[in-house]
Amino acid sequence: MRDLRRTYVAHTGVLRRSRKLVDAVQGITFDVEAGELFGLLGPNGAGKTTTIKMLITLLLPSGGSARVLGHDVVTDPRAVRRRVGYVFGGDRGLYDRLSAWDNLRYFAELYGVPPREQRARIGELVEKVGLTGRERERVEGFSRGMRQRLHIARGMLHRPDVLFLDEPTIGIDPVGARELRATVAELVAGGTTVVLTTHYMFEADQLCDRIAVIAGGRIVASGTPTELKRLAVGGRVVEIDVFGAADDRLSAVRAVPGVQTVTVEVRGAAQVLAVRTDAADVTPEVLRCLDGLPLGRVANREPTLEDAYIELVGSV
Amino acid sequence: MSLLRLVWVGYVMQVRLRSRSAFDGALSIIWPLFFATTAFLVVRQSGDSDALVATAVGASVMGVWSSTSTTSASSMQQERRLGTLELLVAAPAPFALVMIPLTLAMATIGAYSMAATLIWGRVLFGIDVPIASPAVMAVAVPITVASVGMLGFLLSMASVRYRNAWALGNATEYPIWLICGFLVPLSALPGWVHPISWALAPTWGVEAIRAASTGGSPWPDLARCLALGVAYAAVGAILARVVLRSARQHASLALS
Numbered sequence: 001m002r003d004l005r006r007t008y009v010a011h012t013g014v015l016r017r018s019r020k021l022v023d024a025v026q027g028i029t030f031d032v033e034a035g036e037l038f039g040l041l042g043p044n045g046a047g048k049t050t051t052i053k054m055l056i057t058l059l060l061p062s063g064g065s066a067r068v069l070g071h072d073v074v075t076d077p078r079a080v081r082r083r084v085g086y087v088f089g090g091d092r093g094l095y096d097r098l099s100a101w102d103n104l105r106y107f108a109e110l111y112g113v114p115p116r117e118q119r120a121r122i123g124e125l126v127e128k129v130g131l132t133g134r135e136r137e138r139v140e141g142f143s144r145g146m147r148q149r150l151h152i153a154r155g156m157l158h159r160p161d162v163l164f165l166d167e168p169t170i171g172i173d174p175v176g177a178r179e180l181r182a183t184v185a186e187l188v189a190g191g192t193t194v195v196l197t198t199h200y201m202f203e204a205d206q207l208c209d210r211i212a213v214i215a216g217g218r219i220v221a222s223g224t225p226t227e228l229k230r231l232a233v234g235g236r237v238v239e240i241d242v243f244g245a246a247d248d249r250l251s252a253v254r255a256v257p258g259v260q261t262v263t264v265e266v267r268g269a270a271q272v273l274a275v276r277t278d279a280a281d282v283t284p285e286v287l288r289c290l291d292g293l294p295l296g297r298v299a300n301r302e303p304t305l306e307d308a309y310i311e312l313v314g315s316v
Numbered sequence: 317m318s319l320l321r322l323v324w325v326g327y328v329m330q331v332r333l334r335s336r337s338a339f340d341g342a343l344s345i346i347w348p349l350f351f352a353t354t355a356f357l358v359v360r361q362s363g364d365s366d367a368l369v370a371t372a373v374g375a376s377v378m379g380v381w382s383s384t385s386t387t388s389a390s391s392m393q394q395e396r397r398l399g400t401l402e403l404l405v406a407a408p409a410p411f412a413l414v415m416i417p418l419t420l421a422m423a424t425i426g427a428y429s430m431a432a433t434l435i436w437g438r439v440l441f442g443i444d445v446p447i448a449s450p451a452v453m454a455v456a457v458p459i460t461v462a463s464v465g466m467l468g469f470l471l472s473m474a475s476v477r478y479r480n481a482w483a484l485g486n487a488t489e490y491p492i493w494l495i496c497g498f499l500v501p502l503s504a505l506p507g508w509v510h511p512i513s514w515a516l517a518p519t520w521g522v523e524a525i526r527a528a529s530t531g532g533s534p535w536p537d538l539a540r541c542l543a544l545g546v547a548y549a550a551v552g553a554i555l556a557r558v559v560l561r562s563a564r565q566h567a568s569l570a571l572s
Contacts, residue, residue, distance in 0.1 A: 008567060058402050060564045081408040092399030095329075097336045102329060109325040110407035110414060112318075154403075 004028045005063035006050050024050040026217035027064065032162075032195060032210075037188045039208035040197040043313055047217040048197040049088075052164050055195070056086045069161055082112065085160035087151045089170035096140035100131055100150050103139060104157060111158035125153040129183065145176030152183060162193045169203060181207060201306040211305075215313045229308045235260065237303050238275040238283050241296030245271055252289040258282045261311065270296060276307065322409055326417030327424075334387075334421055344425055345432045348379035352433045355499050356441045370526055372437040372445050374498035377522045379429025380464050381492050388419045388468035389485025392475035401476070402569050411560050412553040415476075416469050423465035427457070448531030456528045456538055460521030463545030467517055470552045477559045479568055498522055517544035 006025040012018050025047040032038040040048045053059040055066055057077035065072065071079040094103055104122045113121055126135045129149035139147065148168060155163055165184065169177040177200075184207060188194055198204055204211055205225045212222040221231055245264075253273065254262050258280040265272045275286055283300065335341055352375035359371045395401040404414050437443040447453050471488065474481040493499060495509060496518040502510060513519045520541035524534035563569050 053402075056406050058406055058564060058569055059567055060561070078408055081406055086403070086406050088399070090399075092397075093403055095333055095398065095400065097333050098329065102332065106325065106329040107403070107407070109322055110404065110409045112408055115318075115321065 001031070001051075001055070001064070001066040002029050003064035004051065004054060004061050004066050006047070006054060006059060007062040023217055025054070025061075028212075028214070028217075028219055029064075030212050030219065030222060032193060034161075034193055035188065035191055036209045037184070037194045037196060037207055039204040039211040040195065040214060041199075041201075041204055041211055041309060042197075042214035046214040046313075048214055049166055051214070052086075052166050052195065052197065055080075056084055056164055057081055082158070083161045085155035085158065085163040087155035087163065087165050087168055089148065089167035091144060091147060093151055094139045094147060094154075097138060099136050099138055100126070100142070101135045103150065104135075104153060107154050108157050113158050121157060122153075125156060128156075129153045130179065145172045148172050148176065148180060149183075152180065156187070160192070162195065163187060165194060165196045167197055167199065169198065169200065177203075201304065201309055205305040213309060213312045220312050221308075225305050228312075229303050229305055231308070235276060235278045235303070236281070237301050237307055238273075238277065238286060239297070239299045239301060240273045240275065240286065240290070241267075241270045241298075242273060242290055243270055243294040243296070245273070245290060245293055249290055249293065253286050256282050256285045256289065259286070263310065274307065276303065276311075319410075319413055322413050323417050323420075326414060327420055330418050330421035331424055334391075334425055341425070341428070344379070344383050345429045348375070348382055348429045348433055349436050351375065351378060351493075352436060353440075356437060356443065360441065368441075368443050369445055369529065370501075371499060372434060372443045373526045373529060374522055375437070376430040376433040377460065377464075377518060377525065378493050378498050379433055380423055380426035380461055381496075381498075381518055382489055383426030383429065384419060384423045384464050384468035385471065385489045385492065386485045387422045387425075388472040389475045390482040391418060391422065392472055393479070393482040396479065396570065399570075405560060405563075405569055410553075410556075412469075412549075412556040415472055415552075415556065416466070416549065419468035419472055420462065420465040422468055423461045426464070427461050430457070446529055446531075449528055452534055453525070453528040456521070456524045456534050459538055459542050459545070460518070460525060463517035463521055463541045463548070466545040466548035466552065470548045470555070473552055473555045473559045476556075477563050477566070477568060492516065492518060495519075496522060515544070517541045517548065520544065 004025055005027055008022045008024055010020045010022055012020065028051060040051065042048050050059065054061050055068055055073060057073050057080050060074060067073070068080045069083050073080055101122060104125065105118065108118045108122060126132055129152055131146060131149060134146065139150065142150065152168070169180055172180065181203060184194060196207065208225060210222065210224055211228055212219045213228070214220070221228055223231060250262060250264065253259065253275060258277050259282055260276045260278055263274045283298065355371050355375050359368050392401065395404065405411060407414065434445055437445070471485060474484055495513050496516050497513065502513050505513070520537040524537035524541055527534035527537060
């Protein structure tokens, strides 16, 4: 993908119509290796889904170029479609009034699965995603987790070389999400290339070989999860549970030499301070700033991907 | 062969999908009955039994068109809402062959109301529609239904490109009843309307069914109906490529 761009045109007004251009993707460049699990991270509206939709030929790029398995997404969309699968999160994307089996049968036909193989392939996938025994039921009675698993089965019907997963675990319970992650890991182990977008940092950390962080339609950083953690944060993080810290106390913490950033998350009555430092241990100085306030847990830890993400996205 | 299979499987799935709601099914049958009843009451005043039979046949085809026109356009919006429109486009199958079964399914469901209208006319108004040649009728009805389905296919292309084009289906429902001579003879319409009527397959389809019922030769009308149906399919297939590219350009495949 080279300098890929996408601009949307939005119209406002009825009598005096005005045209507004929205640059959703502003020159993205990256490569995904065969067999790799590549993650796209970014806040809502960062351009992740737009990028994926251009790669699976649902949107035409406004500029730049992209090739999937050597096929240009603009000039050779049919060839791209034959070899990619697309799964998105949420309740949509299935025919509720049809059974799971009929949904898969219909899409098997649309995706060119040879008729003789369809029955066996659908049976195999139904079993793989844990829907055996429920496949003849209408989808309208399915839970969100079951729908999501059915989505995965649909996306894999034609054995795509590249599978695009757009927030596949959104809204499903932890057990369902874990099973889904296991399925994705299994796919990658089997040689499928996966491009994943997600908001869940631990998911990206656990699954992805490499990650690109997108913000404001641009890639702000890319690398392995470990590289990203180092790139954005470096050093260490001191996490302190404190009660009733006013702004002046927080300013004092920010002013401690070696402190890079301080983020505050309110959890019930407590404030959780995440103090990022440039490697030096500043815990005693920070605690001195909070002297007299009730404290809870004080912990030193390695920076997480979430720390890195917040810093990268926050700096845009 | 595989393309025919694609159309067949798509057709079966779409009929299954769209005939599973009892409310939708009942509505598609009951809705045209109200209009048929009005027509029967008006034409009965003339005392012309031939006109009453012609009206009964025309009213029965009304349901086929109503089902096709309103739902072929709105079904695109429904696919968009379900998030399946993007998946249909993202499939490697030619988009036209994905859409044709959908509108054919609509026309088939509309054919239920065809039977319902004829039974309604017979039971409540004593209109006995003769079938001079059941075999010819068995050919005329499917060809008419299929051609109406192709007209719906052409219409549905606008809905792929424009999110609000579903209104087009409703807008064309009643004019077609009139222009195609379902309820009034074409001779009663102004001369400038005739070329439009001739370009519409339902005009010839309903005439062919009337001929099959009264013992006339339906073949010339049926041939025109079929030719127009094939032409709609061909134009629709070309249009599908253009419309799809435009929809990808303007990002109109999804709701947002």
